[in-house]
Amino acid sequence: NAGVTQTPKFQVLKTGQSMTLQCAQDMNHNSMYWYRQDPGMGLRLIYYSASEGTTDKGEVPNGYNVSRLNKREFSLRLESAAPSQTSVYFCASSVGTPYTGELFFGEGSRLTVL
Amino acid sequence: GIQVEQSPPDLILQEGANSTLRCNFSDSVNNLQWFHQNPWGQLINLFYIPSGTKQNGRLSATTVATERYSLLYISSSQTTDSGVYFCAPLNDYKLSFGAGTTVTVRA
Numbered sequence: 227n228a229g230v231t232q233t234p235k236f237q238v239l240k241t242g243q244s245m246t247l248q249c250a251q252d253m254n255h256n257s258m259y260w261y262r263q264d265p266g267m268g269l270r271l272i273y274y275s276a277s278e279g280t281t282d283k284g285e286v287p288n289g290y291n292v293s294r295l296n297k298r299e300f301s302l303r304l305e306s307a308a309p310s311q312t313s314v315y316f317c318a319s320s321v322g323t324p325y326t327g328e329l330f331f332g333e334g335s336r337l338t339v340l
Numbered sequence: 341g342i343q344v345e346q347s348p349p350d351l352i353l354q355e356g357a358n359s360t361l362r363c364n365f366s367d368s369v370n371n372l373q374w375f376h377q378n379p380w381g382q383l384i385n386l387f388y389i390p391s392g393t394k395q396n397g398r399l400s401a402t403t404v405a406t407e408r409y410s411l412l413y414i415s416s417s418q419t420t421d422s423g424v425y426f427c428a429p430l431n432d433y434k435l436s437f438g439a440g441t442t443v444t445v446r447a
Contacts, residue, residue, distance in 0.1 A: 268426070268437040285434075316383060325430050329373060331383035 228252050232317050232332035239307045239339045247302040247335050249317030257324045258300035259284075260292060262313040263334075269316065275300055276324050307339045342367045342431040344438035353417045353445045361412040361441045363427030370430045372403050372410050377424040377440070386412070386425075417445045 230251045239245055251258065259274040271284030275294040289311060291303045300319075304311055315335045321327040343366035353359055363372070371390035377383050387394050387401040389410065394401055398418075403410040410429075414421055424440040 266439070268439050269428075270437075271435070314381065318383075325371070325433060325435050328385045328388045329375075329428075329435070330385060331375075334381050334383075 230317055230319055230330055230332035232315075232335050234335060235333065236336050237338070239304075239337065241308060241339060243307050244303065244305050245307065245337075246304075247315055247317070247337075248299070249301065249332060250299045251317075251319040251330070252298065253319060253321070253330065254297070255319035255321050255330075256297070257320045257322065258294065259318040259320075259324075259329070260290070260300070260302045261316045261318065262286065263316060264313050272302065272315075274324055304337075307337075309339045311337065312339045313337060341434060342369070342429060342436050344427065344429060344436050346425075346427060346438035346441050348441060349439070351441060351443045353414075353421075353443065355417060355419060355445055355447050357417050357445075358413070358415045359417065359443070361414070361425055361443075363410040363412070363429070363438055365408050365410075365427075365429045365431070365436075367408070367431050369405055369408075370433075372405075372427060372429040373435070374401055374410070374412050375426045375428065376421075377426065378420075379423055383426075414443070417443075419445050419447055421445050 260272040261269045273292040317332040345364045374386040400413045
């Protein structure tokens with residue numbers, strides 16, 4: 227029972243490089259989310275998706291793109307990484323419409339941009 | 341947006357002690373969740389508690405939405421309880437995380 231799986235767990239990028247964080251859940255959840263966690267800032271929502279094919283901006287969407295490939299998968303892309311995007315990224319999912327149920331998190335992806 | 345204040349910011353406990361963590365929020369909420377982030381960074385959902393009281397083993401939580409606060413009780417603390425505890429109230433379809441309470445349980 228994997229729950230929410232994120233890859234990669236660690237990544238180091240140079241400024242200007244691009245990369246995609248992958249997330250998949252096996253709980254048949256409708257809603258999925260991407261958060262970033264920075265020291266002293268708590269968790270902040272980047273994007274979320276209420277269902278396959280739909281995405282919406284969260285609190286800090288600038289510099290990111292997302293894709294809800296199907297019900298299971300929700301990817302986060304950095305087109306041109308910047309040092310300010312150094313963070314720990316968490317994917318999460320919940321059953322039903324956004325935030326109507328418990329949030330389940332992946333293990334996180336630690337990204338460093340040099 | 342809603343303001344979330346957690347107290348205390350840091351808590352050091354001797355194994356076996358009890359403690360109460362508090363979460364105050366500035367506006368009405370639709371629901372509230374408590375999470376535990378362990379020392380390895382993993383975030384675990386503890387409670388989904390828009391109102392009332394719930395218990396799960398040695399942990400329990402109470403939310404009094406009309407008075408805009410929630411409490412998390414840890415009884416007979418164990419070293420595995422160490423980590424950061426976050427509350428996250430939902431207001432206007434936005435989940436806002438508090439800054440967390442860092443709990444250290446010493447053997």
